[in-house]
Amino acid sequence: MSVLDTKNGRMPFRRSDTSAVSKGSSRVSWLMLALALLFLIPALGVFLTSFRTDTDISKHGIWALSGNLTVDNYMAMWNSSSVRIYMRNSFLVTIPATLISVTFGSLSGYVLAKLRPRGSGFLSIFLISGLFIPPQILLIPLFQLFNKVHLYDTLWPMIIVHSGYGISLCTLVMKNFFAHVPDELVEAALVDGASEPRILRQVVLPLSRPALGALATLQFTFIWNDFLYPLIFARSETAQTVMVGILNLGGQYSTAYGSQAALSIVASLPTVVVFIIFQKQFIAGLTTGAVKG
Amino acid sequence: MVGRSRRWAWIFLSLPLGTYTAVVAGPTLYSFYFSLTDWNILKGSHKFIGFANFTRLFHDSEFWQAFTNTAFWTVAGLIASLVFGFALAFGLSRTTWGSRLIKSMFFMPLALSLVVVGFIWFWLYRLDFGLIDMTLRHLGFPHLVQDWLANPRTALPSVIIAWTWQQISLSMIIFLAGLTAVPAELFEAAQVDGARLPAQIRHVIIPSIGPAISVVISLALINALKSFDIVYVMTQGGPYGKTETLSVMTYREAFKKYDFGYSSATAVVLFVMTILIIGGYTYISKRGSDERS
DSSP, X not given: OTTSBTTTTBOOOOOGGGOOSSOOBHHHHHHHHHHHHHHHHXXXXXXXXXXXXXXXXXXXXXXXXXXXXOOHHHHHHHHOHHHHHHHHHHHHHHHHHHHHHHHHHHHHHHIIIIIOOTTHHHHHHHHHGGGGSOGXXXXXXXXXXXXXXXXXXSSHHHHHHHHHHTXXXXXXXXXXXXXXXXXXXXXXXXXXXXXXXXXXXXXXXXXXXXXXXXXXXXXXXXXXXXXXXXXXXXXXXXXXXXXXXXXXXXXXXSOOHHHXXXXXXXXXXXXXXXXXXXXXXXXXXXXXXXXXX | OOHHHHHHHHHHHHHHHHHHIIIIIHHHHHHHHHTTEEEETTTTEEEEOTTHHXXXXXXXXXXXXXXXXXXXXXXXXXXXXXXXXXXHHHHHHTBSSOXXXXXXXXXXXXXXXXXXXXXXXXXXXXXXXXXXXXXXXXXXXXXGOOOTTTSTTXXXXXXXXXXXXXXXHHHHHHHHHHHHTXXXXXXXXXXXXXXXXXXXXXXXXXXXXXXXXXXXHHHHHHHHHHOOHHHHHHTTTOSTTTTOOHHHHHHHHHHTSOBHHHHHHHHHHHXXXXXXXXXXXXXXXXXHHHHHO
């Protein structure tokens, strides 16, 4: 949620070469690079594990330099029908839930920032307070509900719950963003006789692309990485997402470290790729001037 | 606001508001009601019992252990986020080259799910074969070698450190955004005055990144209180409940023991705790900034 500076509704990053903090030095760069490498050492273990056989791992451990490297674990992933189902399910949940939560957040954010009907203050607090509601408090009532309507053990509960739970963050970010869109733009369009849906679609939303992009990236990452809802609302393999799938591999065979590690890496690829794209977009969004607060 | 816009306001709001009420606000209220019932699926009971669940909770040593663990996690996570997040962001802001690459390296854990983070750290903590134990033995401290996640004394700090790895990335992003937005003149003025670095940090930098600090604090608090995935993956709350948090206890009471009423009471306590801590923090920081201005 937080990568966005929610206090004043604009993206907080600027290019680091305009950094204001007193002059740096080349030595600091070397030091930070060394720290960054140290910081990433833990992740190295998963890479090493994914290229080792399970017998090799149980004999030498993963950090020993002896032993042979193999891509067997990845081949097994590729050929596994379970893994294909997990990955497909993750996409089938994440993409619609991301689109719905960002769309809903844009609608409510626009109303609360620009149309401001009576009760806007209360409605803002109501919608945004979800940020502080621990998801655990929702589980039993929702579990009951989805059982009753026979959606338990399908993908629907995850799509629905993520769409709803994401509204708080999306409303907050979009409301703050829209607050910085000049009222004159909206009023001018109104004078021209444009309807509210048209103003939103043709005037306001095109200006909001950087915010929408950054928000969609965040939502995609959160929803893709979620573990709690698939754990509660899905039981069979056909309805499980990849994050629960990683643990299932551990259950199927007693020691499946190699394939668990390989699946961890495969499962992280979508968010890592999105994240890399997101970083560039973030910086680009800041320099277009469309988001200046 | 013209009448036509008011109609559109409610049309725009209907879907987000409806979904949010059905998925977040409604279930939260239901859980408050359920917490006042004796509702056990295995016993087949379902009746109103007032505050009996809470009385039972306050006499339950498992609850107090989970409560203490959650409190410890929150405090430790908060301090680590502030100290390490700021130190890394400050270092990054003073690099002369490679800042984009180094930044990306430090951001990387944020793209990963806590399931994967838990799995990554599992390979550091493992008995004998883990990187930590191997390093200790190489450096000549064989008596320190142990099963970090199974030892009741080290299990909780170990899980918290794994979680902190990702949390530091998050707070570093926010601090970096705050630092790069500070106007250069401030630092130049401080340097002209001949202020040393610690004095610059205390008197110039920290006062000018107030919003970033409050975002970091709020996020660390919320994320610590919600911590569930990583515990589930790494220790399942063990050994002997030493790593059990309130979120894990809520899950276990409901979906392992099927004691829905009691689990709801735990969830309500977690909810109230979150609101009190976040509300209390918001109140204090607001009063602080009012006094200063």
